[in-house]
Amino acid sequence: MSGETYLVYGEVYLLTPSSSSWNHDGDPVELLQINESVSEFRQALKENPRFLQDKVKHYFKENTHRLTLSMSPDESYLEKQAQAEEEKLQKKIQALSDGDRKEIYDKGLELLDAQSKTQDASCLPALKVSDIEPTIPVTPVQISTAGGVPVQYCEQPTNGLVYFRAMCSLNTMPEELRLYVPLFCSVITKMGCGALDYRQQSQQMELRTGGMSVSTQVIQDSTQLDMYEQGVLLNSSCLDRNLPHMFELWSDIFNSPHLDDEERLRVLVMMSAQELANGISYSGHMYAMTRSSRHLTPAGDLRETFSGMDQVKFMKRIAEMSDLSQVIRTLPRIKKHLLNPDNMRCAVNTTPQKMSDTAAQLESFMKDVSENRKERKPVRSNIVEVRYQQAYSYVRKLISELNFSPCQMKTLFPMPFPVNFVSESIRTVPFSHEDYASLCVLARMMTAKFLHGEIREKGGAYGGGARMGGGVFTFYSYRDPNSVQTLSAFRRGVDWAKSGQFTQQDIDEAKLSVFSAVDSPVAPSNKGMGLFLSGVTDEMKQSHRERLFAVTHKNLVDVAERYLGVGQRTCGVTILGPENDTIKKDPSWIVK
Template sequence: MLNRSLSTFMNAFTASDYTMYPFSTQNEKDFQNLLSVYLDAVFFPCLREQDFRQEGWRLENENPTDPNTPLVFKGVVFNEMKGFFSDNGRIYAQNLQNKLYPDHTYSVVSGGEPLAIPDLTWQQLRQFHATHYHPSNARFFTYGDLPLEQHLKQIEEEALSKFECINPNTEVPSQPHWSSPREDHVTCSPDTLAPDPARQNTLSVSYLLGDITDTFEGFTLSLLSSLMVSGPNSPFYKALIEPKIGSDFPSVVGYDGSTKQASFSIGLQGIAEKDTEKMWFHKGEMCKINSFLIILEIEIKHQTTNFGLALASYIASSWNHGGDPVELLQINSSTAQFRQALKENPRFLQDKVKHYFKENTHRLTLSMSPDEAYMDKQSKAEKEKLQKKIQALSDCDRKEIYDKGLELLNAQSKTQDASCLPALKVSDIKPTIPITPVQIGTTGGVPVQYCEQPTNGLVYFRAMCSLNTLPEDLKLYVPLFCSVITKMGCGALDYRQQAQQMDLRTGGMSVTPQVITDSTQLDMYEQGVLLSSSCLERNLPHMFQLWSDIFNSPHFDEEERLRVLVMMSAQELSNGIAFSGHMYAMTRAGRHLTPAGDLQETFGGMEQVKFMKRIAEMSDLSGVIRTLPRIKKHLLNPENMRCAVNSTPQKMSETAAQLESFTKDIAENRKERKPVKTNIIEVRFQRELNFHPCQMKTFFQMPFPINFVSESIRAVPFSHEDYASLYILARMMMAKYLHGEIREKGGAYGGGARMGGGLFSFFSYRDPNSVQTLSAFRKGVDWAKSGQFTQQDIDEAKLAVFSNVDAPVAPSDKGMGQFIHGITDEMKQSLRERLFAVTHKSLVEVTERYLCAGQSTCGAAILGPENETIKKDPSWIVK
């Protein structure tokens, strides 16, 4: 359906005790189509044995066409869950839940413990579906502006009317309360990119709390949790992070209301073995209630494009256990009740701390430490499981496995007949886009883009500061500078006061590195940092005052504070690789293809991960501290800046006045009183004169049992006439060729192609293969070159592309394509017309022109386990 619809979202989520099947679209006919397909798929699936073997698990010859190759485990979910547990944070979170609730459903892995998956039979799965995926056990949620009656009628006619009521027996009992605390220990794989290899232990204390169907109690405990763990003013931050016992809180921290009874966890990751005893519970002061209630107000007013999905996810757990979903959405009444409770009993929160923490005997202390042999043990356990299965096979069984392997391969190689599925037509797509009016002006010599939008009482501010004048040796430090500049204090405020003011006065303030490829030339790009913040209209002067202080007098001299931030940042980067390995692979593969690609690897690739690890290992950060003001001088400079504001029409003139006051303030405080340039827009994009594209293949050996693979090819910029054909080609190859080869046959969790930033990139995610996948990318090119696709395939790819192009844009983000990327509505409309005009001939031509061997300049990257084939190949650089 991804290729037959204009959906803005389609997926399925597996929680610990429910499955959610959400979709969204802006087209009424498409909504009915998708509802029809979802109802059918959820309540009346075929669940054929072949589907179970492909998506779940199977025994199969390594090469399905050769019965003499060894038998191995295959299957999409089997590999997905192996990938899931290659992330140490997830190993910890899963064990914590299993051990805190040991007596029923939460004691098992709902997604499937990899080595338990091969014990599941097809019959068991069918039986499970029959009793659990039944309307008597379901809840329906719709959000949007289409009439509800039509949805209800369709749900009744296509699903509900076809079932009798049953008692599914799926109520989750309460976890029996322990009479005394417990301790446990688990192991994980060592992290080669950890900030400090000697400090890889995790330890936390978790408490069983109340039932999540009690809405007000959940609200209170969630707020109490925020008070205790959020930001540098929280007691646990002061007690655990600042003394540098560990690098950061672990993957599970604070309140968790996703299970029938909530829990609260507090702990640390990145602890040395000898320091695990230093962890303690700290009561702390309760002084931040107002700022959290303001954060709630901003969250309610801030409109996102996935608001309906966020609401569905927010109410799902409580509703699943019989809670009142409407009550859960009435945040204002919970806030009023909370204020009243505090008024009646000033010790209201202290009493909660006493009841749920001090006197609570259902407490689990869980530690996790790295084990050098962890991967070997996992591998050995899988081999033993495999051998056990193989030993039980007769010759007849082996023959059947071989025959079924061929049968599955044959089914995977056939084009599926999707004619039974409803589909929109390309003619259902609107020919033009709505224009977003923006006004361009200058304030204090700084160019400003004004965009009037229904922002619900919030003002959104962005500023792009150019990096063009920054010396080359400082580039690697830019992401670190961005992550600390809003967290070290400014003006008269120390970092704690700054954090408190940001909470009270804004919806957050951030600085992020930006690398933007020019829309007309591949070797031109813009480098800068983007300042972003939002606030309630009444707090506008306060927000700009905070930015003024950051520009005029940021604090850089506190080495201890910097060390805490460096450790947290390095830990976060290291943790993110197992989750986003395909992004790191794509970034690395594109490094030597364009100047922008090179800088992206510097700012956000494996080079940055390794750089931050080196910084985290330094015993003396005084050199880094000396570097930060040098960067600030080039970056936080009104001469190199342009701004954008989104607000309501009623508030725009006041916002402009506040912005003018801000730009004057930061200009006056500069030491060198040069006149401010007004042609910043004209010098946005620059050319890298010494850059020459070249081929490069890099392999990163990682402590994962699965691979992330990418190949990137230098192609064309956004405004080029061939961009539209390459954009549609990427989508069509993904749906019509790569999905079948990489997921269905290869067993990877995902894979595909995308076009953007001047590069045509292939990727795979949680992939049991590496070299074989690179070969599948090449075969995909041959498939496209040979023109083995139909007009229907092209139309479906166009639908999928337009669902992305026409995805809704929140009021806060309107006009940002023009401000950040330099892409105007006229340029978008021009691309739209070229997308409509893409033909079979143009797709074959762009494949030959850009993607074929000999024509293309490409890079490749793999993140994965030890790989002898690649190590023996001199064309690969091994890291």
């Protein structure tokens, strides 16, 4: 941008907040005099400490000029909408002459022909694969301990911020508590802790930190499809001067969380259940992909438990419970297993100047929570210890289910909306396998050169494509008017790939697309996180990079035939969408 452009942009940005008052004969200059308004507000508070309370009382509590609006859903809305659309369509059809019908038909054929043609993109500027850097920069980390807990330190230009993570294993937690773990993660930082109620805790988090959160983690092993790590990730950041306050908040959460406030818990449960239910209509393809891969790997099964339709159903049941005493008794049991320093490893990203101070504060934090440390036996015997690198002094404890038997399953979830979210997942290979890179390139190429045209342009879906990750090759469509037809498009996409009807330019474009994700900028706060969470080293990333460069036409046809061909694949299929008579009549489908 030129200096003049920046000036115009700044003026627009400055005046936009004033436009509402300005349009109603207000003074825009007065709204820009922020300091004067703040001074008046402070003076008003000084003269009357109950200034805000009085305003709330005057304008809200005792204000008789109010309107109450109630909205209730029409149970037959979708039927009425479909009927109105059908009547409107029939009315327009009846008004067409024979000439109009022929013209529409001919234009439809013209459109189909145009959609099937390959566009000439040679006139457009483009990168070449040869323009991509052949090697990745190395991210140095140091491994140490704090209070007996392994810690990864990564020096980064974080601009005065300290980023703290802690991975807590689920290996010692009883299996029957699994479904409750996402709920525990969502409420543990919102119920209050120590001497703070939940409001005070929230205020301190906003005042002293950039946020504190806990989330579930299911991490597929990079070498074996049937090995994975399960845990929860503690995540927070703060300015270096607030580091003692941040660790004090975490200490209170470890030592004395308020998990017995049923009224507060009910509010959080209702909010969580509503968010999950609302998310289906916006991210239904994610739920479909999670479900379709459920029976293909052990990690996929746990992901469905933590973040799939099983979790949506579970939270709906919890939200409908009149008595949450059972949940209140369950949360401390989970806390006992998760917030245990014996099952933890930590990571810190900050500037070199603040690293020693941060290490000292982390050591102090570990002493504060040492009472929670207790060695517990894993509930499973099939635990495998994997060392990060030979020189590193700590290990990741993975669950190994080498006797896992993947199975095929097709599931329909009837939903009260008129579009479908379709997914088909196929078990393939882990990250370190030599064919993984070829499958990544194949997924991008199929998306751009075949599936986009078939599913979006011809089929009318909002979007669709294929992706490779976690040892699973997944097809998907988003807000799709079709269901069974889209599954046929997935199969035609496999046939297209097996036939080899693509050019070297198509392959290069797919590689560029893959590298755009592989080489996307990594914030200083996230440097080293691949190693910390997944055990994926810079050497493993470089090997994967070299395999991406080396992918050929023959490789793509080979992996399509070997992993995606009918009879050589283990797959799962899931559809979220309206009632489907065709699927109901098919005994191979399970209708929920």
